Amino acid sequence: MPKLFLKNALLLATFDDAEREIPDGALILRDHLIEAVGTTADLIPLAHDADQVIDLRDHVVLPGLVNTHHHMYQSLTRVTAQNAELFDWLRTLYPMWARLTPPMITTSALVAMAELILSGCTTTTDHLYIYPNGVRLDDAIQAAQQIGIRFHPTRGSMSVGESQGGLPPDRVVEAEPAILRETQRLIETYHDADPFAMLKIAVAPCSPFTVSEGLMREAAVLARSYGVRLHTHLAETVGDVAYSLERFGKDPAHYAESLGWVGEDVWHAHCVCLSTEGIALFGQTGTGVAHCPGSNLRLASGIAPIRAMLKAGVRVGLGVDGSASNDAAHLINEARLAMLVARVKETPGDPAALSARNALRIATRGGAAALGYTKIGQLAPGMAADVVAFDLNQIGYTGALHDPLAALVFCAPTQVSYSLIHGRVIVAKGVLTTLDLPPIIEAHQAFARQLARGE
Numbered sequence: 001m002p003k004l005f006l007k008n009a010l011l012l013a014t015f016d017d018a019e020r021e022i023p024d025g026a027l028i029l030r031d032h033l034i035e036a037v038g039t040t041a042d043l044i045p046l047a048h049d050a051d052q053v054i055d056l057r058d059h060v061v062l063p064g065l066v067n068t069h070h071h072m073y074q075s076l077t078r079v080t081a082q083n084a085e086l087f088d089w090l091r092t093l094y095p096m097w098a099r100l101t102p103p104m105i106t107t108s109a110l111v112a113m114a115e116l117i118l119s120g121c122t123t124t125t126d127h128l129y130i131y132p133n134g135v136r137l138d139d140a141i142q143a144a145q146q147i148g149i150r151f152h153p154t155r156g157s158m159s160v161g162e163s164q165g166g167l168p169p170d171r172v173v174e175a176e177p178a179i180l181r182e183t184q185r186l187i188e189t190y191h192d193a194d195p196f197a198m199l200k201i202a203v204a205p206c207s208p209f210t211v212s213e214g215l216m217r218e219a220a221v222l223a224r225s226y227g228v229r230l231h232t233h234l235a236e237t238v239g240d241v242a243y244s245l246e247r248f249g250k251d252p253a254h255y256a257e258s259l260g261w262v263g264e265d266v267w268h269a270h271c272v273c274l275s276t277e278g279i280a281l282f283g284q285t286g287t288g289v290a291h292c293p294g295s296n297l298r299l300a301s302g303i304a305p306i307r308a309m310l311k312a313g314v315r316v317g318l319g320v321d322g323s324a325s326n327d328a329a330h331l332i333n334e335a336r337l338a339m340l341v342a343r344v345k346e347t348p349g350d351p352a353a354l355s356a357r358n359a360l361r362i363a364t365r366g367g368a369a370a371l372g373y374t375k376i377g378q379l380a381p382g383m384a385a386d387v388v389a390f391d392l393n394q395i396g397y398t399g400a401l402h403d404p405l406a407a408l409v410f411c412a413p414t415q416v417s418y419s420l421i422h423g424r425v426i427v428a429k430g431v432l433t434t435l436d437l438p439p440i441i442e443a444h445q446a447f448a449r450q451l452a453r454g455e
Contacts, residue, residue, distance in 0.1 A: 002030070002031065002051045002052065002423070003028065003029070003030045003035075003047075003049060003050045003051050003052075004027075004028070004029040004030075004050060004051065004052045004053075004054065004385075004420070004423070004425075005026070005027075005028055005043070005047035005050035005052070005053045005054070006026060006027040006028075006029070006054045006056055006061065006387065006389075007026040007040045007043070007044075007047070007053065007054070007055060007056065008024060008026070008040050008055050008056055008057045009022075009024065009025040009026065009040075009056040009057075009059050009060070009061040009389065010023070010024075010056075010057070010058055010059055010060060010392060010401070010404055011023055011025060011060050011061070011404045011405055012025020012026070012027070012037070012060075012061045012062075012379065013060065013061065013062045013360070013379075013405050014037060014063075014378060014379040014380060015062065015063055015360070015361055015364045015365055015377065015378045015379065016378045016379065016380045017378075019357075020037075021405065022037070022038065022039060023039075024039050024040050024041070025037075025038070025039060025040070025061060026038060026039060026040040026042070026043040026044075026047075027043075027061070027379065027387060028043055028046055028047055028050070029385040029387070029420065029423050030423075031385075031423055032196060032384060032385050032422045032423040032424075033196075033381075033382060033383070033384065033385055033423070034379060034380060034381055034382065034383050034384070034385050034387075035381060036381060037379055037380060037381060052425075054418060054425075056389050056418070058391055058392055058393035059389040059390060059391050059392065059417060059418070060389065060390050060392055060404045060405055060407075060408050061379075061387060061388070061389045062120075062360065062364065062379070062387075062388060062405075062408075063122075063364045063376065063377050063378050063379050063383075063386060063387065063388070064120065064121065064122025064123060064150075064364075064376065064386035064387060064388050064419065064420075064421065065119070065120045065121045065122065065123075065318075065331040065332070065335075065363045065364060065367065065388065066121070066122075066123045066124075066317060066318070066363065066364060066366075066367025066368050066370075066371065066373075066376065066377060067116055067121045067123070067124040067125065067318065067319055067320055067329075067331055067367065068125055068267060068269075068288070068290035068317035068318060068319045068367050068370050068371060069125060069127065069231075069269040069270075069290035069292055069319025069320070069321055070112065070116075070124060070125060070126050070127065070319060070320055070321065070322060070329070071126070071127050071128070071129075071321065071322030071323075071324070072105075072108055072109045072111075072112035072113070072126045072128070072140060072322075072323075073097065073100060073104065073105055073108045073109070073128060073130075073322075074093075074108075074322030074323045074324035074325070075108045075111050075112045075115075075322075075323040075324075075329070075444070076100075076104060076108045076444070076447055076448045076451055077093055077096055077097070077324045077448070077451060077452075078323050078324055078327045078448075079327055080092065080093060080096070080324055080452075081093060081324075084299070085237065085239070085299055085300055085301070086236060086237045086239065086240070086299050086301060087167060087237075087239055089299060089324075089325065090167060090168070091167070093324060094130075094168050094169055094172055095169070096451050096452075096454075097130050097132070097172070098130070098132050098169070098171060098172050099132065099133070099450075099451055099454075099455070100130065100132055100133060100135055100451075101132075101133050101134070101135065102133070102134055102135055102136070102139045103139075103443075103447070104447045104451075105128070105135050105139035105140055106139045106140065106142055106143050107143075107440060107443050107444050107447060108444060108447070109126065109139070109140040109143035109144070110143045110146065110147060110435065110440050110444075111440060111441065111444045112126075112323065112329055113143060113144060113147045113149050114147065114432055114435060114437060114440070115323075115328075115329040115330070116149070116320070116329050116331065117147070117149060117416070117419055117421075117426055117427060117432065118415045118416055118419075118427065118430075118432065119329065119330040119331045119332055119333070119413070119415065119416065120331055120332055120388045120390065120416045120419070121149075121331045122149065122150055122376070122386040122387075122388065122419060122420075122421045122426075123149070123150040123151075123152065123367070123368075123371070123373070123376055123386065124149060124150070124151060124152070125151075125152045125153060125154060125202070125231070125319075125371065126140055126151070126153045126154065127153075127154050127156045127204055127206075127231065127269070128140055128153065128154070128155070128156050129156025129157055129158055129204065129205075129206040129210075130156075130158065130172055131157075131174060132171075132172060136182075137153055137155050137186055138186075140153055141153060141190060141199065144198075144199065145199075146434070146435065147426075147432075147434050147435050148421055148422075148424055148426050148434045149421060149426075150197075150198050150376070150384075150386065150421055150422065151198065151199050151200075152199075152200045152201075152202060152371055153201060153202070154201070154202040154203065154204030154231045155179075155182065155183040155186050155201065155202070155203060155204060156204045156205065156206050157174055157179040157183075157204070157205050157206060157211060157215070157219075158172060158173045158174065158205075158206045158210040158211060159173050159174055159175070159176045159179060159205075159210070159211045159212055159215050160173065160209075160210055160211055160212055161173040165247070166209055166210050166211075167209045167210055168210055173210070176212065176214065176215045176218070179205075179215065180215075180218060180219070180222060183203055183219070183222060184222060184226075186201050187201045187203075187226045187228055188226075191226065191228055193227060195373070195374050195375040196375050196384055196422070198422060200228070200229075201228055202223070202228055202229040202230065202231050203219045203220075203222060203223040203228060203229070203230050203231070204219075204230070204231040204232055205219050205232055206232065206233065207232055207233040207234075207236075207240075208232075208233075208234070208240070208243065208244050208247075208248070208252065208255060209240065209243050209247075213248070213259060216232075216259040216261060217259050217260060220259060220260040220261060221260075223265070224265070228265075229265045229266065229267065229371070229372055230261060230265060230266045230267075231266070231267055231268070231269070232256075232261070232268060232269070233268070233269045233270055234252045234253070234256060234268035234269065234270065234271055234274075235251075235252040235253065235268075235270065235271045235272060235273040235274045235278070236269070236270035236271075236272055236273070236296075236301055237272065237273065237299075237301045237302070238273060238302075240252065240273065241273045251275055251277075251278060252273070252274070252278065253274055253275060253277065253278025253279075253281050253282065254277075254278070254281070256268070257281060257285075262281060262282065262285040262287045263285050263286060263287060264285070264286035264287070264372070265372065266287050266288065267287065267288030267289060267290055267315070267317070267370045267371065268282075268287065268288070268289055268290070269289075269290040269292065269319060269321070270289075270290070270291075270292055270295075270296065270301070270304065271289045271291075271304050271309075272296050272301050272302040272303065272304045273302065274289075274304070274305065274309075276308070279305065279308050279309055279312045279314060280312055282309070282312070282314045283309070283312030283313040283314045284313075286313075286315065287314065287315070288314070288315035288316070288317065288369065288370035288371075289304070289306070289309060289314055289315070289316050289317070289370065290317055290318070290319035290370060291304050291306050291316055291317065291318055291319065291338060291362070292304075292318075292319040292320065292321040292326070292334075293334060293337040293338050293341050294320065294321065294326040294328065294333070294334055294337050295319075295320075295321035295322070295325040295326040297337070297341070298325055298326060298327065299325055303341045303342075303344070303345045305345060306338070306342060306345075306354075306362075307342055307345065307353050307354065310358075315366065315369040315370045316362055316366050316370065317362060317363070317366045317367030317368075317369070317370035317371065318331060318334050318335060318338060318362055318363045318366070318367060319334070320334055330413050331363055332363075332390075332408065332409070332413045332414070333413040334363070335356075335359040335360055335362070335363045335409055336359070336409050336410070336413060338354065338359050338362060338363075339354045339355070339356055339358075339359040339409055342354035355406075356405065356406040356408070356409035356410055357405065357406070359409055360405070360408070360409060364377045364378065365377045365378060384422065385420055385421075385422060385423035386420065386421055386422065387418075387419075387420045388416050388418065388419050388420075389416065389417050389418040389419075390408055390414060390416055390417055391414075391417040391430075392404055392407060392408070394414060396411050396412040396414065397411050415430060416430070417429060417430050
């Protein structure tokens with residue numbers, strides 16, 4: 001088994017239970033596990049037989065970040081419907097997404113994953129819920145296996161089209177029996193229940209305004225019969241809440257509860273308009289939330305009350321959401337936005353509402369908890385060797401190195417210098433090692449132009 005010695009870190013932030021921050025920090029990794037954590041001086045005697053040594057002088061080192069919500073295919077349709085709210089934005093984009101093909105899904109996933117990895121992400125989910133022209137979730141899984149990211153995709157779905165009172169056009173919805181069969185196939189083919197698994201599957205009907213109550217219930221039964229997790233969009237906008245009240249007679253949180261969609265195996269995206277009662281319900285049941293501040297600001301949906309959620313014990317993680325509603329997939333930037341918007345969510349405002357460290361904790365431990373992982377999100381012996389390092393010897397951090405960890409969040413976001421996923425070096429000196437990016441970007445640009453032209 002290969003043994004790696006990471007040494008001389010300016011600061012190593014463990015995000016372990018003791019919240020240790022170690023100046024001149026070091027790690028020993030063996031195979032896919034963290035073997036030892038400490039100062040460089042402490043670990044040098046244990047590292048004499050290391051197969052590879054990486055000097056991280058001037059770097060801040062932390063656990064790989066966890067992305068809890070994404071739509072990777074949307075990287076093909078960035079900067080579209082620039083001034084629209086959620087429902088109008090979707091109505092504009094559904095016809096474009098109806099022309100997606102399997103190669104488009106694989107290529108857009110590679111671009112999205114590369115962007116995430118370079119921002120410090122080592123574990124990500126993806127919510128693919130539209131399946132035209134032979135598209136399958138396998139197309140995104142292929143990309144993850146090629147690039148080397150820890151992947152927790154969700155089999156999304158839409159079954160209620162416009163003719164039945166839903167939002168999407170009828171041509172992009174699926175029959176519910178086919179959705180359930182395909183979801184079962186994916187679980188049986190790919191899901192790995194091991195705590196260190198590189199690939200897990202979750203079940204994810206898209207939203208209350210695109211699927212039936214019956215599908216939501218049957219999806220929950222299917223997921224729990226296989227021990228996999230459940231995911232959907234919930235309470236994203238005022239319009240979303242109004243739809244739920246009018247159609248189901250319940251607010252989104254209690255509608256979810258009535259269908260069996262609360263519990264430690266469930267996480268919901270957005271929850272911008274979650275009621276006080278809904279927050280308490282989620283806290284009591286261990287239900288998770290993917291906080292997506294960039295997307296929620298872009299679509300003018302609002303700011304999720306994550307401070308209240310955290311106080312209630314809700315498992316909150318960060319999500320970049322799709323690159324057609326965020327237009328970026330940078331998790332450090334999302335942590336920065338989370339910190340900043342939490343400070344204006346309160347009335348009259350509270351500059352201590354969310355610290356830089358708490359924002360990073362949401363991006364690491366919080367994301368791991370929301371997705372149900374016990375072996376990622378912290379740097380400690382026996383945990384997964386998912387490690388990222390940012391070089392702070394850059395102009396954007398000058399004057400801030402008295403607190404390098406806070407500098408990573410407060411200052412301008414940068415790309416990762418090193419990323420190790422499952423003990424494998426995926427980024428070295430800022431360069432992705434598993435993918436030749438230029439031809440992927442070229443193909444991606446061609447596909448994006450094709451969609452924009454209506455072809």
